[in-house]
Amino acid sequence: AQSVTQLGSHVSVSEGALVLLRCNYSSSVPPYLFWYVQYPNQGLQLLLKYTTGATLVKGINGFEAEFKKSETSFHLTKPSAHMSDAAEYFCAVMDSNYQLIWGAGTKLIIKP
Amino acid sequence: DVKVTQSSRYLVKRTGEKVFLECVQDMDHENMFWYRQDPGLGLRLIYFSYDVKMKEKGDIPEGYSVSREKKERFSLILESASTNQTSMYLCASSFRSGGRSLSYEQYFGPGTRLTVT
Numbered sequence: 001a002q003s004v005t006q007l008g009s010h011v012s013v014s015e016g017a018l019v020l021l022r023c024n025y026s027s028s029v030p031p032y033l034f035w036y037v038q039y040p041n042q043g044l045q046l047l048l049k050y051t052t053g054a055t056l057v058k059g060i061n062g063f064e065a066e067f068k069k070s071e072t073s074f075h076l077t078k079p080s081a082h083m084s085d086a087a088e089y090f091c092a093v094m095d096s097n098y099q100l101i102w103g104a105g106t107k108l109i110i111k112p
Numbered sequence: 113d114v115k116v117t118q119s120s121r122y123l124v125k126r127t128g129e130k131v132f133l134e135c136v137q138d139m140d141h142e143n144m145f146w147y148r149q150d151p152g153l154g155l156r157l158i159y160f161s162y163d164v165k166m167k168e169k170g171d172i173p174e175g176y177s178v179s180r181e182k183k184e185r186f187s188l189i190l191e192s193a194s195t196n197q198t199s200m201y202l203c204a205s206s207f208r209s210g211g212r213s214l215s216y217e218q219y220f221g222p223g224t225r226l227t228v229t
Binding site for chain 2: 094099
């Protein structure tokens with residue numbers, strides 16, 4: 001069965017610093033992978049996704065993620081954090097029934 | 113733009129009340145989902161539906177039921193609300209198998225924060 005592990009329930013970075021949010025997955029089929037963002041008191045919004053093709057995927061708001069099959073990872077990065085990036089981030093993998101298996105989420109805290 | 117709407121952003125109900133949460137999507141998606149979100153537990157699937165009048169239990173269906181009479185509308189019902197059902201409820205929709213555009217992602221509504229006292 002597929003599963004998703006997000007390392008760190010909270011990650012704190014300074015404004016302007018690199019953001020790195022980690023996601024590892026297990027999947028018995030070629031994975032389709034997703035990152036979503038949730039701002040306070042809102043629903044989830046798609047940041048980016050990997051289905052096929054280029055393993056480095058660019059998303060909205062300057063975020064990108066790289067699919068590394070050998071490491072079963074799909075880590076999310078942004079070169080320079082902004083205060084508006086403070087939110088909760090969820091990684092997900094699609095299962096064979098086209099449903100999403102979710103990680104527990106990582107809260108990103110931006111220090112001024 | 114895909115739009116998923118939920119009937120209420122905030123709801124306060126008393127223990128034992130019957131509660132209806134409504135969700136409507138305008139993208140002709142086959143799949144619709146109800147999740148519950150609690151701090152530290154991520155998203156947990158309550159029920160999903162892949163077609164009108166069809167429903168499947170998710171990971172935590174106990175204490176909930178659902179109804180899908182029309183393709184665009186998916187309702188979550190708490191037959192007798194209890195305090196442990198105080199939570200954020202999120203509705204989502206997606207194409208069944210990606211649709212013509214092979215779009216597999218789920219689209220979410222803004223959520224309903226339910227408090228049961």
